[in-house]
Amino acid sequence: MNKLGYKLILASASPRRRELLDQIGMEFEVMPSGVEEKMESTVPYEMVMELSARKARDIFHRLSPEKRNGAVVAGADTVVAVENKILGKPKDEKEAQEMLSLLQGRTHQVYTGVTLIWKEHAQQTEGEEMGKTSFYERTDVTMYPMSEEEICAYVESGEPMDKAGAYGIQGKCAAYVKEINGDFYNVVGLPIARLYQEMKKISLVHEHRGDMNAASQE
Numbered sequence: 001m002n003k004l005g006y007k008l009i010l011a012s013a014s015p016r017r018r019e020l021l022d023q024i025g026m027e028f029e030v031m032p033s034g035v036e037e038k039m040e041s042t043v044p045y046e047m048v049m050e051l052s053a054r055k056a057r058d059i060f061h062r063l064s065p066e067k068r069n070g071a072v073v074a075g076a077d078t079v080v081a082v083e084n085k086i087l088g089k090p091k092d093e094k095e096a097q098e099m100l101s102l103l104q105g106r107t108h109q110v111y112t113g114v115t116l117i118w119k120e121h122a123q124q125t126e127g128e129e130m131g132k133t134s135f136y137e138r139t140d141v142t143m144y145p146m147s148e149e150e151i152c153a154y155v156e157s158g159e160p161m162d163k164a165g166a167y168g169i170q171g172k173c174a175a176y177v178k179e180i181n182g183d184f185y186n187v188v189g190l191p192i193a194r195l196y197q198e199m200k201k202i203s204l205v206h207e208h209r210g211d212m213n214a215a216s217q218e
């Protein structure tokens, strides 16, 4: 149990997301979701909120009824938007090179959507509306120019392959980041400060319900 008064379950395989929750001292469990990341929407913030909700819902519904009590499931999704294109993780090294050629020397946006899902009422039955909050954060990132050779060397390092936009601002690509406007951690994969503020609100709801339960026993 963490200091928020509930179990946090991170529905993500991303090591960065685990590291960011560790960084703020959060206790949590990891249960990666394998949901398909295909999306109809072409609006980046809608896309990341919907995909984060799919991941969170997938894990929430896989939990046993007992495990759901007092648990909050968090899902997240990050995309890079540049020149009206939405970039997820590159499918191969060629695509990674194409993405980096698009991003170098320009400003792009990084959107991370987060969804938190929990069981709203102790007596809630299957299918009843769950407690849910979804939000996104946007960070503008401006990159210095990168030569063909620099792009090839960076792709050969392997770092781009599991990252949206084929780069890791927290890694070697820091050498090419000229300026950012917004939350740095949002680029890495979780807007950790906004997430913590949203998680605190949920613990307030739980405390309030505790008061009501206490009142009803009088």
Ligand SMILES: Cc1cn([C@H]2C[C@H](O)[C@@H](COP(=O)(O)OP(=O)(O)OP(=O)(O)O)O2)c(=O)[nH]c1=O
Pocket: 011, 012, 013, 014, 015, 016, 017, 032, 033, 037, 076, 077, 078, 079, 080, 089, 110, 162, 163, 164, 165, 167, 168, 169, 170, 187, 188, 189
């Ligand atoms: C832009 C950027 C992305 N990333 C990473 C964060 C995410 O792990 C990944 C975005 O892909 P996502 O599909 O959001 O996440 P994921 O597939 O890694 O994990 P899961 O779906 O299980 O939650 O890109 C960085 O590490 N640094 C960066 O600078």
